[in-house]
Amino acid sequence: MxxxxxxxxxxxxxxxxxxxxxxxxxxxxxxAPATRQERLTSAETYMPMPTFSAGVLQRNDNQGTMVVDMGLDIPDEALRHRAQLNAPRLRDALRTALANYSSVYYRVHTAPNPTELTRQMQIAVDRVLGTQGARVLLANIIYQRPQRPSGR
CATH class of the missing domain: 1.20.5 (Single alpha-helices involved in coiled-coils or other helix-helix interfaces)
Known part of the structure; x- marks a missing residue:
């Protein structure tokens, strides 16, 4: 007690x-925890995009996955507003550009070419927005090989 x-x-x-x-x-x-944009940069002109991934398909076989982190730098406020309104179309065009690069331009067992990937993504962004002025900025490009059984 x-x-x-x-x-x-x-x-x-x-x-x-x-x-x-x-x-x-x-x-x-x-x-509150910082948003993804606040963690990357404090620039108002930066528009972060989600992480994109695409399969690397060569010789009728899955050779891995290409993963890209990126965003757009859009200094013009009116163009940035247009990009925000067209965000779903931009995401679709960027996914398509990555899929095209990973299946047509990328060669397995080589380093990804950020210049070519940026060029293809830039063309896609300019096509969706109808003008130039939004700059593609790549943060990461990762190539992941598929998990293979040890007997193969």
Whole structure:
């Protein structure tokens, strides 16, 4: 019974502290996590795009997957607004450009060519927007080989 008093006091303290900790009042930062754009850059002209992937199909076989992280730099506010309105069409055109590059231009066991991939994606973006002014910026290009059984 000697421990009953301190135990009750600790339980009451814990019960009072739990709502404060849950509401973020425990001295930690109550800011929301940064958006993807804020993590990459603080530039208002940058329009992040989702991660794109496409299969590398050569000789009627899946040779791997090409994964690209990228965004668009659009200094003109009116063009940036048009790009935001046409975001689904831009994503479709960029996926198609990546699929074309990974199946036609890319050769297995070589490094991806960022210049050629950027060129093809730039053409797709300019076609969707109807004008030049949005610049394709690649962040990552990753080629992933498929998992093969060890007996092959």
């Amino acid at each position: 000697r421990f009953a008093g301190p135990l009750i006091a600790m339980l009451m303290l814990a019960a009072l502290a739990a709502p404060a900790a849950a509401s973020g009042g425990g001295g930690g930062s109550s800011q």
